[in-house]
Amino acid sequence: MATFVFLYFAAVIVMAASLVVVLRNPIYSALSLLVMFFHVAGLYVTLHAEFLAAIQIIVYAGAILVLYLFVVMLLNVKREERFNQQGPVALFLGVVLLTEAALLAVSRGFTVATPDPGREGAAVGNTESIGEVLYSTYLFPFEIASLILLVAMIGAVILSKKGIMESK
Amino acid sequence: MNVPVEFYMVLSGLVFIIGLVGVLVRKNLIIILLSIELMLNATNINFVAFSSHLGNLSGQVFVFFALTVAAAEVAVGLAIIIALYRHHASINVDDFRLLRW
Structure with missing residues (x-):
């Protein structure tokens, strides 16, 4: 049953991701990315990461994708050429990566690290336990993340404001 | 927790390769x-x-x-796209040849 659920989510994720690349209209691409985000959130729920599933829907689908759609409709590009001439290079690179992954999977036989038996019973995915880890072990990276957001905010304002660079 | 972690690795690799091909192939900056x-x-x-595993x-x-x-990347990237569109009236990557050798 769990495998069936995973296969459903995986199939929809791969199909929606392909549609993002293939579709001609950017709005349809963004909407297909929305479908993919929701199914990734579903995958997180099956992995007992409920907090991240909620964050995925709120931040990715609610904020980032709305920003994309806003810009797509703001620019309103009429003529659209879909692919450029790098198709063979991209195809070559994709095939090389796929074969490399397949070769690694076959030769190494997927020697994934075994779970730590001591921490197996820990309540993974609980919001409270994520908060404990985030505010103790990863406190300094958390503060740096706020700095990154500040820099991105100032950068976005400066880049998109008209005439702020050539005022002098 | 019945699904083996290898399945997730295969799915993640597939999506990553689709994204990589999309970056290389498409002309539209938003895509x-x-x-x-x-x-x-x-x-x-x-x-x-892996966290669950x-x-x-x-x-x-x-x-x-x-x-x-x-989130930071989206904010800055979309601001760059808007600034580019204001100068060139286009978001086609082939129209920007300022940094091209």
């Missing part, structure tokens, strides 16, 4: 940014799968940080 989001989501799937919460915390960086 290129969407493909970068695809790649970030692929790594996030891997992080969460190993019983370690650090993977989920790193997804949190990746999400922060993705």
